[in-house]
Amino acid sequence: xxxxxxxxxxxxxxxxxxxxxxxxxxxxxxxxxxxxxxxxxxxxxxxxxxxxxxxxxxxxxxxxxxxxxxxxxxxxxxxxxxxxxxxxxxxxxxxxxxxxxxxxxxxxxxxxxxxxxxxxxxxxxxxxxxxxxxxxxxxxxxxxxxxxxxxxxxxxxxxxxxxxxxxxxxxxxxxxxxxxxxxxxxxxxxxxxxxxxxxxxxxxxxxxxxxxxxxxxxxx
Amino acid sequence: xxxxxxxxxxxxxxxxxxxxxxxxxxxxxxxxxxxxxxxxxxxxxxxxxxxxxxxxxxxxxxxxxxxxxxxxxxxxxxxxxxxxxxxxxxxxxxxxxxxxxxxxxxxxxxxxxxxxxxxxxxxxxxxxxxxxxxxxxxxxxxxxxxxxxxxxxxxxxxxxxxxxxxxxxxxxxxxxxxxxxxxxxxxxxxxxxxxxxxxxxxxxxxxxxxxxxxxxxxx
Numbered sequence: 001x002x003x004x005x006x007x008x009x010x011x012x013x014x015x016x017x018x019x020x021x022x023x024x025x026x027x028x029x030x031x032x033x034x035x036x037x038x039x040x041x042x043x044x045x046x047x048x049x050x051x052x053x054x055x056x057x058x059x060x061x062x063x064x065x066x067x068x069x070x071x072x073x074x075x076x077x078x079x080x081x082x083x084x085x086x087x088x089x090x091x092x093x094x095x096x097x098x099x100x101x102x103x104x105x106x107x108x109x110x111x112x113x114x115x116x117x118x119x120x121x122x123x124x125x126x127x128x129x130x131x132x133x134x135x136x137x138x139x140x141x142x143x144x145x146x147x148x149x150x151x152x153x154x155x156x157x158x159x160x161x162x163x164x165x166x167x168x169x170x171x172x173x174x175x176x177x178x179x180x181x182x183x184x185x186x187x188x189x190x191x192x193x194x195x196x197x198x199x200x201x202x203x204x205x206x207x208x209x210x211x212x213x214x215x216x217x218x219x220x
Numbered sequence: 221x222x223x224x225x226x227x228x229x230x231x232x233x234x235x236x237x238x239x240x241x242x243x244x245x246x247x248x249x250x251x252x253x254x255x256x257x258x259x260x261x262x263x264x265x266x267x268x269x270x271x272x273x274x275x276x277x278x279x280x281x282x283x284x285x286x287x288x289x290x291x292x293x294x295x296x297x298x299x300x301x302x303x304x305x306x307x308x309x310x311x312x313x314x315x316x317x318x319x320x321x322x323x324x325x326x327x328x329x330x331x332x333x334x335x336x337x338x339x340x341x342x343x344x345x346x347x348x349x350x351x352x353x354x355x356x357x358x359x360x361x362x363x364x365x366x367x368x369x370x371x372x373x374x375x376x377x378x379x380x381x382x383x384x385x386x387x388x389x390x391x392x393x394x395x396x397x398x399x400x401x402x403x404x405x406x407x408x409x410x411x412x413x414x415x416x417x418x419x420x421x422x423x424x425x426x427x428x429x430x431x432x433x434x435x436x437x438x439x
Contacts, residue, residue, distance in 0.1 A: 023293070045314070
């Protein structure tokens with residue numbers, strides 16, 4: 001007669017018998033740790049975010065902003081208004097104040113199809129309606145070919161600085177820029193023209209809605 | 221009957237010896253993130269933090285769970301440590317965090333891949349913990365080399381991005397080595413990263429394989 005030893009009860013540690021409970025406990029523990037760490041770091045992260053935004057604004061507007069005097073607000077645009085800027089969804093215009101004085105409005109603009117799709121821009125406009133800066137936010141164009149246009153310190157987009165729409169609304173963007181002798185980047189003419197269209201769209205939008213935008217109470 | 225000599229007998233550098241491992245690491249999204257020496261160092265440190273702690277805690281898996289929960293446990297560990305790293309990066313290196321939008325996802329995806337590679341190592345010929353350390357060491361060197369080469373060819377500079385760590389006063393440390401007109405913009409893209417990875421692997425493997433072939437052909 002052979003003696004059989006049941007070893008199963010020795011192979012499985014007791015703690016392993018409740019794997020679901022173990023998993024739930026670990027999830028809970030990790031959550032508590034993350035909430036605790038997040039609550040400790042949230043203030044620093046928010047401070048960093050403000051410094052970062054301030055730095056970006058300073059670079060974009062190329063003016064010296066007092067760190068404490070700067071104030072940023074966003075104005076929600078209705079669906080009909082954003083459609084004029086090429087968007088299908090709601091968007092915001094950001095207004096920048098320095099020492100309680102409005103110094104710039106950041107208008108988003110989505111161009112019509114460029115070479116590989118639509119391009120999203122941020123057009124910095126002065127309260128008078130002059131372009132202060134144009135930045136390319138998102139695009140699908142071929143890197144390398146459009147570098148001169150999309151980079152932050154692009155000499156081509158800096159040519160937009162100072163332009164504004166003063167005359168008629170009937171003028172097309174093509175006519176407007178050809179009158180201004182505004183050249184396109186060789187090898188990236190479709191992208192260049194698309195950005196011209198986007199900038200014109202933003203300027204026209206501001207011209208048409210200036211009073212409404214400036215009188216709108218800040219949302220946040 | 222004499223056995224046919226194999227060129228994969230020595231295991232000096234495991235990462236360069238195993239096609240499966242080269243392929244797996246080549247698929248890793250983290251290679252895309254190393255666009256400069258500084259970014260590769262930050263990425264590497266973050267990755268090591270997630271990887272070492274995940275590996276350490278994952279060793280309790282047999283004690284805590286049955287087989288079906290083990291992968292879930294690994295995902296949980298990777299997510300937890302990646303989130304911790306992300307919070308830390310947001311606190312200390314916010315500019316870097318903003319420049320690399322998908323940082324947390326990439327670190328998590330890579331850690332999952334790397335832990336899987338290390339777990340699968342014995343099955344594809346890499347034998348022990350020492351080999352795992354060699355894989356990590358070789359990968360670290362590859363990532364740093366990749367950052368340096370990409371920075372040089374894609375932007376024509378060295379010591380770029382130091383301001384991310386040390387502040388804006390170090391922006392002047394960047395040295396333009398190659399004229400801006402001569403840079404190759406494709407190296408800024410993910411495709412360029414994979415090219416450099418392939419060149420590096422080829423460059424490292426070529427003399428090793430050549431030596432082995434020589435030794436095999438010796439009477």
